[in-house]
Amino acid sequence: MSQISEKIAIRAREELFINIQPIQAGGRLTPEAMKAMIAYGDGYSTCDWCLKPFRLDKIRKPPIDEFHAELADFLGMDQVRVFPGARRGFQAVASTLVEKGDTVIVSGLAHYTEFLTIEIVGGIAREVPPNEDNIITGEATAQKIEEVKRETGKLPKLIMMEHFDYVFGNEHDIRGIAKVAKEYDIPLLYNGAYSIGLMPVDGRKIGADFLVGSGHKSFASPAPSGLLATTDEWAEKVFRTSRATGDLTGRRFEGKEVELLGCTLMGANLIAMMASFPTIRERVKRWSEEVRKSNRFVKEFLKIEGNKVLSEMPRKHTLTRVDTTGSFDEIARTHKRRGFFLTKELKERKIVGPFPGATKKWKLNTYGLTWKQVEYLAWAFKDIAKKYGIPVRE
């Protein structure tokens, strides 16, 4: 394998394999983003034309200002800023709204980064239970709010909620939850790490106060990158500018947005997001086809006896949690390579991505595969099953 330097090998799994790794699919770069990486790689590359007011989101060359306006519009929100990852967007909101001892409502399937941003400011996360189908409903959210109110005498300060969770890729009742949030007058942060950049998302229609998206997870962008969009009303708070004054120099930094620490996502990562944006606009229109491919794969996958799908059915996302305890894990129990037999068999068929050695509960993502690759992928699993004598329905 060729090397980048003595210790770092070239990464070529997207070129050499079909990659169904659960979190990598939506963050594969577009050719334009790849070019941006090459041309804007140098550290402060975006600062060539940084003129007054010396703010990243106001730079006109390359058209960073225009990108911000178009991105806000695309998301159905008034304003947007880019961040080094969705988690830094959660952090900006938590830091603005949550004080020590305050409660924040999260999903029982919430990503750990939400917990961490709440923990930093001394807040307390309280989880809404998913129902028996692993779906978070508006009703369950209302019940949790009431529970918090009873126990603490205060309403939660914020609701952070996934549209699609990272465990099952299930769709949660985000509109119902938004309605509940409005009823209780609690701001809602919509976690779109698995939706923004993949499917159409309109914050205004949803009724969200904040939208957070991930560049490297779903916007065909390098890590770290992400976005936080909000309304004009909330922008005044979460994008508030500095009020500090140097006691000696009298310096002020009135143009600098505090939670962004000034210029937040400079360089190639931002330009790559911009370069991928035209593709993103188009690809979200084809989301239903991606879902059809996901369902097509799952249908074939379930023909292998003992295979189960733990995510909701039919699939509404390309990320799916499966259970092969009754099929491939049966083989793993006596195979000398144990679970790694499956990893190896897949790799021999030029497929990578499932967690190495996993043969019980694991995740995969079919996003971005062609129909032909989806058929091939399904064939490969069935071929492996047959090889090991696992019955496969025709």
Next chain:
Amino acid sequence: MSQISEKIAIRAREELFINIQPIQAGGRLTPEAMKAMIAYGDGYSTCDWCLKPFRLDKIRKPPIDEFHAELADFLGMDQVRVFPGARRGFQAVASTLVEKGDTVIVSGLAHYTEFLTIEIVGGIAREVPPNEDNIITGEATAQKIEEVKRETGKLPKLIMMEHFDYVFGNEHDIRGIAKVAKEYDIPLLYNGAYSIGLMPVDGRKIGADFLVGSGHKSFASPAPSGLLATTDEWAEKVFRTSRATGDLTGRRFEGKEVELLGCTLMGANLIAMMASFPTIRERVKRWSEEVRKSNRFVKEFLKIEGNKVLSEMPRKHTLTRVDTTGSFDEIARTHKRRGFFLTKELKERKIVGPFPGATKKWKLNTYGLTWKQVEYLAWAFKDIAKKYGIPVRE
């Protein structure tokens, strides 16, 4: 000019020009970092081999764990983590150590990002006055600490101090300041945005509790990237792991470092830092030559009548603040292009970087130029001066 996409032009100023922009010089990528951008551009590229304990700094392939160990050693500290920019390192320390109403000592020449990270947590920044040569001394720092103690009855919680500041590129008495910090038992954050990656920096010898460096400013890395190094003692606090528990699920995130929000600098940016690291190790040894080149340029630049250098002399850094009010600004006052005449004359000589239109006080950076380029740069300024009748000493 070729395009990356419809709206984004190729950036080629490092290829087509001598670039003396003050903050871009140290962040130009190495060829290896450029390769890393290409091979590791896809979002979650660093997650291919993320196994237990599921922590970025523990990944062995590519050798991210080894890089962390070697980087800490290189900096003379016990532990290091990468961050999306130096500012996120300041934020982690401020968030850990500073509470509402606490005082933090900063330099009168402190970067605005330090102020912002203090403001977020409700702290109050107090500035140490530079002396008449624009140098911050240990003595002045001690005086400021005493002043704070008198006024508030409490000692400051933290000292954040630049080794070299962004205004003049002057070297401050960081060892003297560290001594004072020790005497008062106040932790010292060494801001190495203009030193780490350019010159040898040994945190232990300096006596710093925290070292913060910038990848995109001085480590030949893309933005955003940076690092925070510390001692084992402080690592327990600033790199503390999560103590949150899901009230419903009982979930815990014991491996996740709170202030890092888990995995902080993934993807191409981290691999580019790693890819540049062997070059960084070597280039810091040649820092004295970079300083000689800086002084060589300045010597020639001062032969233009009316030119002044506002930074300390002789130069100890490659970043220099100059004053051409008595030379080029005299021309600008009556030139139809005003200050932009100088920008244009430089550009015609294939030199870019000074703030467009600036002819009074402005900054330049000679870092990384060859001797030949330094001579050419000096010649170019003198040539422009002569063209406009400004006397030039031989």
